[in-house]
Amino acid sequence: MNDFIFFINNGLIAGLIIGSIYALGAVGVTLVFGILRFAHFAHGDIMTMGAFFSLIIAYLLQAAGFHSIFALVFIGMFPAMVITALIAIGFDRVFYKPLREAGARPIVLVMASLGVTLMLQGVIRLFGGVSARNMFIDRPKEIFQFHVPGAHRPIVLTEPEVILFIFTAVTVVALHYFLTRTRLGKAMRAVSDNPDLARITGINTEHVVWATWIIGGALACAAGTLLSMDVALKPDLSWNILLPIFAATIVGGIGQPYGAIAGGFLVGLCESLSVFNWAILLRPIKPLLWFDIPSSLAIVPTQYKLMVPFVILIIVLIYRPTGIFKGRVL
Amino acid sequence: MSLLSVTNLHAGYGQMTILKGVDMALDAGEIGVIVGPNGAGKSTMLKAIFGMLTISEGSISFDGADVTGIRPEKLAGHKIAFVPQEANVFASLTVQENLEMGAYSRRDAYDGIIDNVYELFPDLKNKRRQPAGELSGGQRQMVAFGRALMIEPKLILLDEPTAGLSPLFMSVIFDRVIAINRTGVTVAMVEQNAKQALAIAHKGFVLANGQNSYTGTGSELLANPDVARSFLGG
Numbered sequence: 410m411n412d413f414i415f416f417i418n419n420g421l422i423a424g425l426i427i428g429s430i431y432a433l434g435a436v437g438v439t440l441v442f443g444i445l446r447f448a449h450f451a452h453g454d455i456m457t458m459g460a461f462f463s464l465i466i467a468y469l470l471q472a473a474g475f476h477s478i479f480a481l482v483f484i485g486m487f488p489a490m491v492i493t494a495l496i497a498i499g500f501d502r503v504f505y506k507p508l509r510e511a512g513a514r515p516i517v518l519v520m521a522s523l524g525v526t527l528m529l530q531g532v533i534r535l536f537g538g539v540s541a542r543n544m545f546i547d548r549p550k551e552i553f554q555f556h557v558p559g560a561h562r563p564i565v566l567t568e569p570e571v572i573l574f575i576f577t578a579v580t581v582v583a584l585h586y587f588l589t590r591t592r593l594g595k596a597m598r599a600v601s602d603n604p605d606l607a608r609i610t611g612i613n614t615e616h617v618v619w620a621t622w623i624i625g626g627a628l629a630c631a632a633g634t635l636l637s638m639d640v641a642l643k644p645d646l647s648w649n650i651l652l653p654i655f656a657a658t659i660v661g662g663i664g665q666p667y668g669a670i671a672g673g674f675l676v677g678l679c680e681s682l683s684v685f686n687w688a689i690l691l692r693p694i695k696p697l698l699w700f701d702i703p704s705s706l707a708i709v710p711t712q713y714k715l716m717v718p719f720v721i722l723i724i725v726l727i728y729r730p731t732g733i734f735k736g737r738v739l
Numbered sequence: 740m741s742l743l744s745v746t747n748l749h750a751g752y753g754q755m756t757i758l759k760g761v762d763m764a765l766d767a768g769e770i771g772v773i774v775g776p777n778g779a780g781k782s783t784m785l786k787a788i789f790g791m792l793t794i795s796e797g798s799i800s801f802d803g804a805d806v807t808g809i810r811p812e813k814l815a816g817h818k819i820a821f822v823p824q825e826a827n828v829f830a831s832l833t834v835q836e837n838l839e840m841g842a843y844s845r846r847d848a849y850d851g852i853i854d855n856v857y858e859l860f861p862d863l864k865n866k867r868r869q870p871a872g873e874l875s876g877g878q879r880q881m882v883a884f885g886r887a888l889m890i891e892p893k894l895i896l897l898d899e900p901t902a903g904l905s906p907l908f909m910s911v912i913f914d915r916v917i918a919i920n921r922t923g924v925t926v927a928m929v930e931q932n933a934k935q936a937l938a939i940a941h942k943g944f945v946l947a948n949g950q951n952s953y954t955g956t957g958s959e960l961l962a963n964p965d966v967a968r969s970f971l972g973g
Contacts, residue, residue, distance in 0.1 A: 592843065595832065599840045602829045609789070609823065610886065611815030611844035 410560040412689050418565055420685040421678075426570050426639065427653075428677025429577040433632035434650065435657040435669035436584065437625030443601035443664025443737065444621045445505070447518035452629055452654065453647025454529035455497060459630025460544075460637040460646065461537050462489035467546055482544045483572060486634045490627040497626030498619055500525060526647070533644045541641040544569075550638070569638035576631060581670055584624075588666060593620055601664045649715065653680065656718035660725050662736025671733060680717045683708040740803070742767040742925055743788070743894055748797035750787040756795060757783045759949040763927075765942060767893070770916065770926045772940035772957065774933040776969075779946040781929040782824065785896045788927070789814060789821045802893060815844040820887035824898040827883035830872025834863050837871050837882050841889030849889060856885040859918055877908035884915065888924075895919065897928040901935075913939055937961050 434456060441449040466485030477484060504521050553571065554563035588594040593616060600607040600617045608614060633646060657676045661668025688706035695702060709716055725732060741764040751757040757780045765771040773781045786792050788799055790809045799807045801817055814821070829837050838856060842849040857864040860881040866874060871882050880900055887895055897916070901909040909932060917939055920926050930936035937943045940957030945966060953966050960966050 592839070595836050595839060596843060598832060598836075599829045602831045603826055606823070606826060606829065607840075608811050609821050610840055611812060611890065612840060613812070613843070 410557070411562040412692050414557060414560050414562045414564060416685070416690055418562075420682055422564070422566065422570070424678035424681035425674065426573060426677070427680060428674035429573050430632050430636045430650070430673075431653050431657045431677050432577060432670040432673025433580065433628045433635075434654040435661065435673045436580075436666050437628050438654055438658045439661065439664055439666055439669040439736075440597070440601075440621045440625050442658060444597060444604075444617060445501075445509070445518075446604075447505075447515040447522070448655070449625075450519060450522040450651065451500070451525040451529060452625070453651040454526050454533070455493060455626060455629040456633030456636070456650065457533055457642075457644060457646045458496070458529055458633070459489055459493040459626070460633035460642050461533060462492050462630065463634040464542065464544060464546075464637075464642060465489075467544070471547060476547075480545055480550070480568065480638070481547045482634065482638060486631060489634065490630045493630035494623040494626040497622040497629075501618065501622050530644065530647070537644060539644055541643045542637075544634070544638045544642055567639065569635055573635045573639070576635065580628065580631075584666060593617070597621065652715060652722075653677075653718040656722040656725075659722060660732055662732030662734035665732065665734035665736040668732055668734035668736060675733075676718050676721055679721060680714055683717045684711045684714050741765060742769075742802055743771075743927065744800045745784075745788065746798050746800075748784075748787060748794065748799065750783060750792055750794045750797070752792055757949050758787060760797070761946065761949070761951055762954075763944055763951075765894075765925055765927060767925055768920070768923060769941040770920050770928065770939060770957075771942045771944065772933075772936045773927070773929045773944045773946060774931075774936060775946035775952065780949040781946055782898050783949075784946065785821065785898050785927065785929055789819070789896060815890050818890060818893040819896065820890055820892035820894070821896045822883045822887045822898060822900065824902055828871040828879050828886065831870055833868050834871055834874070834882050834885075835867040837886050838889055841886035844890060852889055852891060856888055859888075859915060860885055877904050877911065880904065880908075880912060881915070884919070888919065892924060894925045894927065897926065899929055899931055901930065901932055909935065934961070 434452060438449055438452050441447070463482050463486045466488055467481040470481045470485060475481065504525055505518055508518055508521055551568035553566045553568070555566070556563045588598055596607070596612045597617050597620055599610070599612055600614055604614070637646065653676050657672035658669050659672070660675055661670070661672030684707050686705050686707045688702050688704060691698070691702050691706070731737070743763070743765040745761060745763040748758050748761045749756055761780070761784060763771070763784070773784055775781050783792065787794055790811050794808045797807070798805060801819060804817065806814070806817060829840060832840065838853050842852065862878055863881055863885060866878065871879060874882065900916070901912050904912065913935055916926055916928065928936060937957040937960050943955060943957050943960040944951065945953040945960065953960060953963060955963070
């Protein structure tokens, strides 16, 4: 039973956690992909930047003598989301919009976003240094333990993980409501579906572009902050997260927000279940087996974890390029 | 004065000029049909009116205002609607949502207008929660019309509305065009099925090689032996 709890903690829950992060990031990427028609590589660094804003605001709150049962960095996350959203719109206005209006091909926009990535990497290191930072500046994070009868190992959930699950659930519901019940949300779906017809119909594409960056930027900030709360804030957060997020986006179908969420969880769970040492689950039935179980039955060694989204991406691109939810093939 | 007045229009795609000095005038409440061989510039004409390509010379005036080269987004404000030939619905949105998007530029309540559209196209009412991409070609065309009607346009531009449809649906579409026209909407329609189209037209414009070839009322053109020989299959 203990081994099963270990599986739940380190296989299932770990997969859902990283899956939630990927889902939140992938929604932004897929919206930009679908509406602005390019792969936004700077998304990972916007996540890092957003996390830094959350931390800075947390420090400001602390200096102002603010107290709360919630972690200061979590409270700081919300204004940070607004700031990140505005900066995302700013980047679009300065870097991407002029290229769009000059009729640049999508690959040129991708290169521009790579440039933004490098710029952000430098700026973040310039102001934030290169070391890892703990986001819980006021008090250590809470750890919740759930004891299951029959096992003395508890199911463990940390405070940032609980916040992340709740935040992701709320985001999914809110996003669904926004896309299916509001005028602007439907307009976003329309522009993603057929941008030429959207212009002819009289839909204000400017508003739709803003909404895309606001949602993408805000969710990127949240994903970056929540991930850093769970681990630590490092300036190179983006490198390891960009590939899985793009894999999640493409698996779900480009331009399909629900696909991005499903894709995020799929990639996250595949990752954590691939590096999980399945030998541990076989331990209870060891006496029944006539052969020796090797000490490590992980499908992929932990250091090669990044291989998993890569393989998923290759498989999807070969066998089902439109993704689960049949998105666009760009 | 004409509602729509196109004078000496030279227009095309980038450097390529397709229309070389075309004139067209439609009075309010008329159905105007543009016919001609492939490549004559029929669709180009509609796209030029709707500001979708380069106009090098000439002018377009609508309801007294100069709309030459105006950006497509602004034309809903002038009460001009355009139904393109292809990709003319939001396939992933439901029929109802397509209509709602048609009304995007409106600031007022438009439930009454949606009801009118469903009255004009009763088939759509049953399918209003279905994604438009799942409907048949003829029904999709109706959604495209309905979407255009949501701004209560004074002028509606239709680019080959019966293209690819069965003969039965063709009659239905032409019938609906007449019905729309009876509510006071001026129609400018490009059509490949010249005979049936000219039969319902108040004015007909035959284009060839980017220029006016014959102009007259629908019945005049149908009776004209030259027109009949060239475009109407005798």
